[in-house]
Amino acid sequence: MEAVIQRAKELLEQGEVKAVLGYAKGTGSARRPHFARQAGQLDKLVMDEACVQNLAVYVTKHEVKKLGKVAVVALPVTQRAILQLMAERQLRDGSLAILAVDDGAVKELDSASALEEHLALKAQVLNAKDKASLADLEAMDQGQRWAYWQKELSRCMKCYACRNTCPMCYCDHCTMDCNRPQWVPVASHGIGNLEYHMVRTMHLAGRCVECGDCGRACPVGIPVHLLTIGAEETVHELFGQRAGHKAKLDYALSTFKTDDKESFIR
Amino acid sequence: MANTYNLSHESLKGLFGSLRRDGRRILAPVDAAGRVELGEVEAPSQVAADYLQTILSAKEVAFPKVERLLSYTIAPGRVDLKDAEPRALPTVLFGVRPCEAKAFGALDAVFNWDYRDKFFNARMEQLAVIGLSCTKADEACFCTSVGGGPADATGSDILLTPIEGGYLAEVCTEKGAAIRALAPDLFRPGNGVDKAAIAAKVQQAFDQPALTSQLPGMFENEVWADQALRCIGCGACAFVCPTCVCFDIQEEADPKKGERLRCWDSCGFHQFTLHASGHNPREVQGARWRQRVYHKFSYYPERYDMLGCVGCGKCTRACPVDMNLKEHLIEAAGVKA
Numbered sequence: 192m193e194a195v196i197q198r199a200k201e202l203l204e205q206g207e208v209k210a211v212l213g214y215a216k217g218t219g220s221a222r223r224p225h226f227a228r229q230a231g232q233l234d235k236l237v238m239d240e241a242c243v244q245n246l247a248v249y250v251t252k253h254e255v256k257k258l259g260k261v262a263v264v265a266l267p268v269t270q271r272a273i274l275q276l277m278a279e280r281q282l283r284d285g286s287l288a289i290l291a292v293d294d295g296a297v298k299e300l301d302s303a304s305a306l307e308e309h310l311a312l313k314a315q316v317l318n319a320k321d322k323a324s325l326a327d328l329e330a331m332d333q334g335q336r337w338a339y340w341q342k343e344l345s346r347c348m349k350c351y352a353c354r355n356t357c358p359m360c361y362c363d364h365c366t367m368d369c370n371r372p373q374w375v376p377v378a379s380h381g382i383g384n385l386e387y388h389m390v391r392t393m394h395l396a397g398r399c400v401e402c403g404d405c406g407r408a409c410p411v412g413i414p415v416h417l418l419t420i421g422a423e424e425t426v427h428e429l430f431g432q433r434a435g436h437k438a439k440l441d442y443a444l445s446t447f448k449t450d451d452k453e454s455f456i457r
Numbered sequence: 458m459a460n461t462y463n464l465s466h467e468s469l470k471g472l473f474g475s476l477r478r479d480g481r482r483i484l485a486p487v488d489a490a491g492r493v494e495l496g497e498v499e500a501p502s503q504v505a506a507d508y509l510q511t512i513l514s515a516k517e518v519a520f521p522k523v524e525r526l527l528s529y530t531i532a533p534g535r536v537d538l539k540d541a542e543p544r545a546l547p548t549v550l551f552g553v554r555p556c557e558a559k560a561f562g563a564l565d566a567v568f569n570w571d572y573r574d575k576f577f578n579a580r581m582e583q584l585a586v587i588g589l590s591c592t593k594a595d596e597a598c599f600c601t602s603v604g605g606g607p608a609d610a611t612g613s614d615i616l617l618t619p620i621e622g623g624y625l626a627e628v629c630t631e632k633g634a635a636i637r638a639l640a641p642d643l644f645r646p647g648n649g650v651d652k653a654a655i656a657a658k659v660q661q662a663f664d665q666p667a668l669t670s671q672l673p674g675m676f677e678n679e680v681w682a683d684q685a686l687r688c689i690g691c692g693a694c695a696f697v698c699p700t701c702v703c704f705d706i707q708e709e710a711d712p713k714k715g716e717r718l719r720c721w722d723s724c725g726f727h728q729f730t731l732h733a734s735g736h737n738p739r740e741v742q743g744a745r746w747r748q749r750v751y752h753k754f755s756y757y758p759e760r761y762d763m764l765g766c767v768g769c770g771k772c773t774r775a776c777p778v779d780m781n782l783k784e785h786l787i788e789a790a791g792v793k794a
């Protein structure tokens with residue numbers, strides 16, 4: 192993992208990038224996102240097992256774009272999110288130096304096609320814990336599942352940490368923030384919480400790269416990633432697509448095909 | 458002046474009973490599937506055995522995340538308006554930490570500033586706080602840097618400090634005395650324990666008065682934008698914070714009826730200061746992060762002669778990107794203008 196820090200240093204020192212986005216040691220045993228803009232800030236970069244956050248959440252931010260070209264230390268989840276962002280035309284080829292870190296080796300990528308090729312080499316596997324949780328949910332009948340989510344979501348306080356930490360939630364003006372008209376109740380009461388999470392799930396179905404960051408972000412521990420990952424898995428099952436795998440946008444929920452097998456749409 | 462007593466574990470059990478017979482509900486930290494949150498309890502055995510702090514703060518007891526202020530119905534030619542009445546239950550908050558107990562003072566400063574808020578006040582009148590001194594702290598804690606301490610009694614009606622066989626009980630206020638009066642025999646004469654020796658050791662991390670006095674001169678300093686670069690502008694820090702008081706007024710209405718609601722809000726949100734014109738005076742996260750720090754460490758002292766932060770560290774623990782407030786304040790205090 193030393194290699195990625197070494198390469199990041201070179202890029203910054205040679206002026207090829209204006210900043211390096213990676214991980215640093217945080218409070219306690221935590222790791223945190225870290226921006227190094229000067230050589231002196233590079234020493235803080237770490238890369239180990241505890242680095243899990245999807246750093247792609249930063250690359251669409253105005254404040255970050257203003258820095259100039261950024262080198263991103265990219266785990267597979269970050270790579271997938273960046274590829275999906277490129278497919279959705281939120282990022283251009285060459286706008287980032289993507290330092291792909293898989294199994295210790297570092298590979299430098301800078302375009303959607305390079306990412307696509309790189310990601311195709313490796314199957315996307317859902318971690319065992321989430322897989323088991325999804326299976327548990329699947330095993331419930333509809334009434335149980337409804338009760339489960341109602342109970343969990345009643346604890347939501349609408350802090351939007353789950354939305355804001357998600358690399359695929361990049362809209363400047365989120366539906367949740369619209370008040371003319373107000374699509375979803377703003378208040379964090381039963382219906383307000385439920386509608387928010389239903390909208391978030393639908394907006395991520397087929398776009399979620401399954402990083403799990405939304406669930407990790409929730410201060411009160413609601414496993415909201417199971418909603419979006421569950422929807423993503425369903426899209427995969429029904430349409431054979433996975434977010435963050437293709438350079439060309441192929442998005443089930445907004446694609447119309449005249450030979451669609453569903454008749455209601457014609 | 459506080460009167461100091463000894464309260465054995467057995468006596469505490471008795472006290473819970475007396476409080477319940479007096480018609481009060483008791484809210485205390487309980488273990489909810491690995492998370493410690495406030496919940497209603499009947500006996501001390503239901504209180505979480507080992508916890509540093511709850512994730513959420515106790516502010517919800519007086520300042521809930523959604524408060525109905527009024528409701529109305531609309532009929533041809535008339536509007537009927539109905540004020541909502543606060544649902545204030547006699548409540549004892551047991552086992553909250555000294556930082557959180559103190560934080561009610563910062564909420565009070567705002568809710569009784571130029572307007573006396575009937576909802577907040579009705580709940581506070583019905584609320585008594587039995588605080589519990591900390592015997593351990595973590596990296597996020599910095600109470601001693603903001604005028605508090607792990608055994609500080611400010612804000613507690615009774616402050617308990619764990620000792621052999623039970624607690625040292627300091628009865629600090631009239632509300633505390635009223636609780637003792639429910640079962641005076643349970644409170645035994647105190648034996649002069651040195652609280653400081655029992656309490657957690659929390660090193661002072663920065664010079665707060667110096668920071669407060671230099672803040673007005675460093676508004677344009679780039680340190681704020683630098684620090685905020687990794688902030689993702691959510692509401693986690695504000696919502697778990699025991700002193701964060703910002704709210705938004707929302708209308709939920711259809712053509713026939715409506716309700717006006719007060720909901721938690723956060724200065725970290727982009728929309729918080731967005732004008733109807735589209736202009737946003739705090740356009741970037743750096744400006745919003747700066748506001749958070751200034752409100753607590755500059756505007757609060759200026760306006761209310763107190764700080765808007767009690768150093769509980771909840772914001773740090775809740776932040777999805779580990780924006781450690783203590784660390785950032787140390788850095789800001791070190792900036793030479």
Ligand code: SF4
Nearest residue numbers: 357399400402403405
């Ligand atoms: S919805 Fe959650 S799991 Fe999916 S990409 Fe967003 S943060 Fe990651």
Ligand code: SF4
Nearest residue numbers: 347348350351353409
């Ligand atoms: S992070 Fe948790 S509490 Fe915050 S909005 Fe999402 S689900 Fe609700």
Ligand code: SF4
Nearest residue numbers: 688689691694725776
């Ligand atoms: S400091 Fe952390 S919790 Fe607060 S707004 Fe920023 S990212 Fe969210």
Ligand code: SF4
Nearest residue numbers: 698766767769770772
């Ligand atoms: S700002 Fe953070 S440390 Fe200060 S009172 Fe609020 S949650 Fe606690």
